[in-house]
Structures are given as structure tokens and as C-alpha cells.
Amino acid sequence: MGFPRLYGRNVRLTTWNVGMALRKKWPALSSLHPDVAILQEVSEQDVSKHAESCWIGNDPHKGLAVVGFNGFKVRVHPAWDPMIEFVVPIEVTGPVEFLLFAVWVMYKRSVKRLQERPNRWQMLQGLEIYEPLLLSRKSVVAGDFNNAVRWDRPRKADNHSLAAQKLSDLGLVSAYHANWATAQGKEEHPTLYWMRHKDAPYHIDYIWLPQVWISGLRAVEIGDYSTWVQGGLSDHVPLTVEMDDAVIGLVDPGAVDPAHSWPG
Numbered sequence: 001m002g003f004p005r006l007y008g009r010n011v012r013l014t015t016w017n018v019g020m021a022l023r024k025k026w027p028a029l030s031s032l033h034p035d036v037a038i039l040q041e042v043s044e045q046d047v048s049k050h051a052e053s054c055w056i057g058n059d060p061h062k063g064l065a066v067v068g069f070n071g072f073k074v075r076v077h078p079a080w081d082p083m084i085e086f087v088v089p090i091e092v093t094g095p096v097e098f099l100l101f102a103v104w105v106m107y108k109r110s111v112k113r114l115q116e117r118p119n120r121w122q123m124l125q126g127l128e129i130y131e132p133l134l135l136s137r138k139s140v141v142a143g144d145f146n147n148a149v150r151w152d153r154p155r156k157a158d159n160h161s162l163a164a165q166k167l168s169d170l171g172l173v174s175a176y177h178a179n180w181a182t183a184q185g186k187e188e189h190p191t192l193y194w195m196r197h198k199d200a201p202y203h204i205d206y207i208w209l210p211q212v213w214i215s216g217l218r219a220v221e222i223g224d225y226s227t228w229v230q231g232g233l234s235d236h237v238p239l240t241v242e243m244d245d246a247v248i249g250l251v252d253p254g255a256v257d258p259a260h261s262w263p264g
Contacts, residue, residue, distance in 0.1 A: 010218055011035050011096055011245045015205055017104075017144045017192075019234035020062065022046040028233055032221075032240050035072050036092055039065045040104040040144045040236075056088050056102075064104040064143070066090050074100070079133055087126025089133060096245050101130065103143030123147070123163045127170070134170050138249070141172060142207040144236070149185030150202075160184070172208040175241040179220035189222045192236050193229045205239045216247025 014034035018025055022042045029037060039047070047055045047065040054076050057063020064086050068074040077089035077099065086104040105123050123145060127134070134141075145160065152159040164174070164184050177184060190201030209217070223237030 009095075009245050010242050011248065012240055012242045013140065013142060013207060014038070014238050014240040015142045015144065015207060016040075016223075016238035017205065017234060017236035018042050019236065023049070025233055028228075029238075032238055034240065035068070035070050035095075036074065036100065037065075037067045037069075038100070038102045038143050039067065041234075054090065056086065058085070064088065064102055066100065066102050068092065068094065071095050077133070079130070081129060084122065084126045084129060087122060087130070089130060096249055098248075099133065099137055099139040101126065101134070101139060101141040103141060103145060105144065105146045123158075124166065127163065127166045131170065138210045138213070139170075139172070140207065140209055141167060144205050146204055148187075148202055148204050167208050171211050173211050173214050175207045175209050175214075175217060175220050176203075176222075176239065178209075178214050179217060190225075190237070191222060191239055193225060194235065196229050196235045198225055198229075205236060207239060207241050209241070209243070213243060213248045216244035218242045218244055 012033055012035050014032050015038040016029065017040040019041050020043070022039065023046045041062055042065045044055045044057065044060045044063060047053045047067065050067050052068040052073055053065060054074055055063050055065045056076070066074045072092060072094035075091050077091050080089055086106060088102045090100040090102050092098050092100050103123070145163070147158065147160040147163070149160050149164070152161050161184065176187065180188070182188070187203035190203050191205035192202045194200035194202060219242040221240040225237070228234060228237040
């Protein structure tokens with residue numbers, strides 16, 4: 001299947017918790033026209049069908065992946081600490097170059113911990129350990145945070161507001177909240193429907209961009225319930241941002257691969 005650029009030279013990033021069986025869902029993902037996709041709950045085998053990809057996980061059937069399209073290349077940064085298992089620095093190169101921190105936050109026994117911080121929430125572990133790397137160049141933090149301000153409690157170690165404040169301190173802005181001029185906890189568009197119930201909506205997936213990129217933000221798109229959840233694809237809907245590459249830093253205008261095709 002050919003892969004056209006939907007909006008010319010703008011750059012599109014998508015995060016989506018696929019909910020397994022990616023091999024059956026490539027057409028749905030392709031409809032979003034991503035240049036870089038951050039995907040949770042995907043198998044190593046399904047991702048390996050795409051030449052430009054990296055996969056991280058402790059279960060070959062269910063992990064975190066980043067996939068590049070249209071000349072974008074992705075590889076795990078050598079600074080990755082496997083003890084922060086699912087907050088993974090990714091080097092993105094191609095038409096635009098930046099650091100991407102791919103996220104799939106989990107809790108308790110499902111993830112490894114830094115021994116010196118055994119009770120520290122995984123997201124905060126990642127932001128603290130990678131702070132020098134985050135500040136070294138333009139960085140994006142994106143994925144399934146599995147958290148929201150609505151669940152914050154006094155003195156709770158994994159309050160989402162702690163991560164949001166840390167990201168803000170690092171010079172990042174949530175694309176969704178910037179686009180809709182809304183505060184954390186006031187989201188009107190869910191990204192998760194718990195157990196696929198329409199009456200159990202939550203916003204727990206995010207794409208945080210450098211503040212200096214916000215003027216180049218052209219669109220923020222969230223999948224609809226009927227297509228993505230009721231249609232049987234996942235309990236999450238995708239979150240996609242589109243950015244003007246003239247603003248975020250075009251490297252090589254001719255780097256798009258016209259021969260790109262989707263696997264499967």
C-alpha cells in the first residue's frame with residue numbers, strides 16, 4: 001500500500017496504544033499518515049515487519065515501539081537505561097531531527113525500578129535521570145502516561161501534576177492543552193475508554209513539544225469512539241499532532257522516500 005503525505009511537508013507524530021494485533025491494524029494506523037508513530041502494546045514480530053522501527057519490551061508479544069516513515073529514521077539512544085524500561089530516548093533523524101522520549105508508563109511489578117529509587121514513579125524517574133539529555137537538544141515526550149490529574153491525591157508519589165510540572169520546567173508544552181487552551185484535568189476529548197465503555201472516558205495519552213515549536217503547531221487530532229473503540233481496534237484512540245517543519249527545523253527537504261510502503 002502506498003503512503004502519501006497528507007499535508008505536504010508538515011510533520012505528523014502519532015501516539016496510540018494499539019491493544020495488540022498490530023498486524024491487523026496497519027491500515028488504521030496508515031489512515032493517520034504519521035511520520036513517526038509511538039505505539040504501545042505491540043508485538044516485536046509485528047513491528048519487525050517495518051524496516052525503520054525499534055521495539056522495547058520484556059514480553060515479545062507486548063511492548064513499546066517507535067516506527068518511522070517518509071525518510072524518518074529511529075534508533076534507541078545509547079543513553080537509554082534499561083532500568084527505566086518504558087521511558088525510552090529515541091534519536092529521530094531524517095527530514096527533521098530531534099530527540100523523542102517514547103512513553104508507556106506502567107506500575108508495580110510490571111516494570112523495573114532504579115534500585116536507589118524503588119518507589120519513584122516511572123515517569124518521574126525517566127524525567128529526572130534524562131534531564132541533561134532532554135535539555136541538550138529539542139526533545140519530544142510522547143505516549144501512554146496511564147495517568148491524569150483527576151487521580152491526583154495529596155502527597156501521592158505518582159501524581160500526574162508532578163510530571164506535568166516537571167515537563168513544563170523542562171520547557172515542554174502539551175500539544176493538546178496548547179491547541180485547546182485548556183488546563184490539565186479539563187480535557188474534553190478522551191484518549192481511553194476503560195474496558196471500551198463510552199461512559200468511562202479518560203485522557204491519559206500526551207504529546208509534549210518544545211515551547212518554541214508551539215507556533216508551528218498546525219493540528220491536534222484525536223480519534224473518535226465509533227471508529228477506534230466501537231469499531232474494535234483498541235480501548236485507546238490515537239492522538240496525532242501536525243507541525244510546520246519550517247518552524248521546527250527542516251534538515252533536508254528532499255529526504256522523503258517515495259517508495260515507502262506499509263507492511264502487511
